[in-house]
Amino acid sequence: MTDEFTTQIYYEDDVDESYLENTTVAVLGYGSQGHAHALNMKESGVDVLVGLRENSSSRKAAEEEGLEVGTPAEVAAQAEIISVLVPDTVQPAVYEEIEPHLEEGDTLQFAHGLNIHYNQITPPEHVDVTMVAPKSPGHLVRRNYVNDEGTPGLLAVYQDTTGDAVQRGLAYAKAIGCARAGVLETTFQEEVETDLFGEQVVLCGGVTSLVKHGYETLVDAGYSPEAAYFECMNELKLIVDLMYEGGLSEMWDSVSDTAEYGGLTRGDRVIDDNARENMEEILEEVQSGEFAREWILENQAGRPSYTQIRQAEKDHDIEEVGERLRDLYSWSESDGEEDETPEVPADD
Ligand SMILES: NC(=O)C1=CN([C@@H]2O[C@H](COP(=O)(O)OP(=O)(O)OC[C@H]3O[C@@H](n4cnc5c(N)ncnc54)[C@H](OP(=O)(O)O)[C@@H]3O)[C@@H](O)[C@H]2O)C=CC1
Ligand SMILES: CC[C@](O)(C(C)=O)C(=O)O
Ligand SMILES: [Mg+2]
Numbered sequence: 001m002t003d004e005f006t007t008q009i010y011y012e013d014d015v016d017e018s019y020l021e022n023t024t025v026a027v028l029g030y031g032s033q034g035h036a037h038a039l040n041m042k043e044s045g046v047d048v049l050v051g052l053r054e055n056s057s058s059r060k061a062a063e064e065e066g067l068e069v070g071t072p073a074e075v076a077a078q079a080e081i082i083s084v085l086v087p088d089t090v091q092p093a094v095y096e097e098i099e100p101h102l103e104e105g106d107t108l109q110f111a112h113g114l115n116i117h118y119n120q121i122t123p124p125e126h127v128d129v130t131m132v133a134p135k136s137p138g139h140l141v142r143r144n145y146v147n148d149e150g151t152p153g154l155l156a157v158y159q160d161t162t163g164d165a166v167q168r169g170l171a172y173a174k175a176i177g178c179a180r181a182g183v184l185e186t187t188f189q190e191e192v193e194t195d196l197f198g199e200q201v202v203l204c205g206g207v208t209s210l211v212k213h214g215y216e217t218l219v220d221a222g223y224s225p226e227a228a229y230f231e232c233m234n235e236l237k238l239i240v241d242l243m244y245e246g247g248l249s250e251m252w253d254s255v256s257d258t259a260e261y262g263g264l265t266r267g268d269r270v271i272d273d274n275a276r277e278n279m280e281e282i283l284e285e286v287q288s289g290e291f292a293r294e295w296i297l298e299n300q301a302g303r304p305s306y307t308q309i310r311q312a313e314k315d316h317d318i319e320e321v322g323e324r325l326r327d328l329y330s331w332s333e334s335d336g337e338e339d340e341t342p343e344v345p346a347d348d
């Protein structure tokens with residue numbers, strides 16, 4: 001633990017693993033986060049069960065890894081910690097199935113606080129409610145763990161009836177590899193608002209929009225799609241890797257002076273005051289609950305807009321060009337080499 005920062009950050013030495021002794025953890029869902037939490041915990045020596053619906057397409061993968069699978073209700077009945085890792089939009093329905101099995105002193109555990117914060121799930125007073133939210137896609141939570149590295153995570157406690165919620169949450173975070181990189185103490189509100197803002201404005205929405213607009217500007221001006229792909233998409237990873245390793249300065253140090261001068265003088269013309277105002281508007285939609293309402297209604301209506309824009313994204317030219325180019329990399333699977341990275345399953 002360190003007090004150098006504005007928030008409490010815990011590392012492996014701060015964690016008492018005994019809080020997971022004689023404890024069974026039920027992981028509901030075996031998707032991006034679910035498979036990572038279940039496998040990492042199992043390999044950390046935790047007793048893990050996986051909860052999946054009857055005829056679940058995920059059952060085979062979980063069983064092949066030696067995990068015991070039951071329905072969400074069955075595994076919740078056997079576990080003291082129930083980790084809800086099905087998609088946010090199905091959590092309220094799955095919660096209805098497990099609620100009768102929440103016993104005094106159990107922990108209801110989340111990786112994102114949307115349903116608690118926006119009152120879609122109201123847990124009983126006799127359980128702890130915690131969140132361990134890795135700041136990473138689940139497949140990398142798993143990959144980092146296997147590579148003896150870690151993934152930073154957030155820990156929040158919404159309800160602490162036992163008095164052990166923080167310690168149990170930390171033990172959970174350590175078991176999935178988060179304490180190797182740092183576990184930041186936060187609240188459900190802060191996690192939800194920063195996570196939704198980050199994924200919409202920077203990590204997922206902002207960056208894909210930047211890539212597509214850059215690519216389209218070059219292609220529309222007559223440059224080859226292949227050159228535009230390498231420039232605006234492929235090299236982005238390499239630039240971001242440098243920022244990940246050593247901050248903005250390591251990236252600026254590695255690129256040419258020409259790139260540094262051009263980037264420093266032009267970047268703010270792209271992400272300008274207008275873009276900043278849009279960011280603030282999006283943050284307000286998150287804070288007010290407007291985004292959550294829109295997303296819940298979109299699901300109740302059968303996802304009409306989501307289906308359409310998702311398809312348009314898949315059909316974007318950059319996807320087809322990128323797929324062809326990536327297939328030709330000398331290390332690609334089509335070259336006969338085995339790829340050890342776990343496959344990222346399609347959502348639907
Ligand atoms: N994706 C990520 O990296 C991150 C996710 N989170 C949070 O983690 C949680 C889980 O998200 P994520 O891992 O993306 O989820 P996924 O979409 O990957 O979850 C898929 C899993 O949920 C199961 N599932 C889907 N629908 C149902 C249903 N109706 N009933 C029972 N099981 C169902 C699927 O099983 P089946 O085969 O039966 O469909 C599958 O095992 C969310 O709260 C999310 O916000 C937090 C940080 C990052
Ligand atoms: C950035 C998207 C994310 O918040 C994540 C991987 O952390 C998510 O909800 O998937
Ligand atoms: Mg996130």
Ligand SMILES: [Mg+2]
Pocket residue numbers: 112195196199
């Ligand atoms: Mg998120």
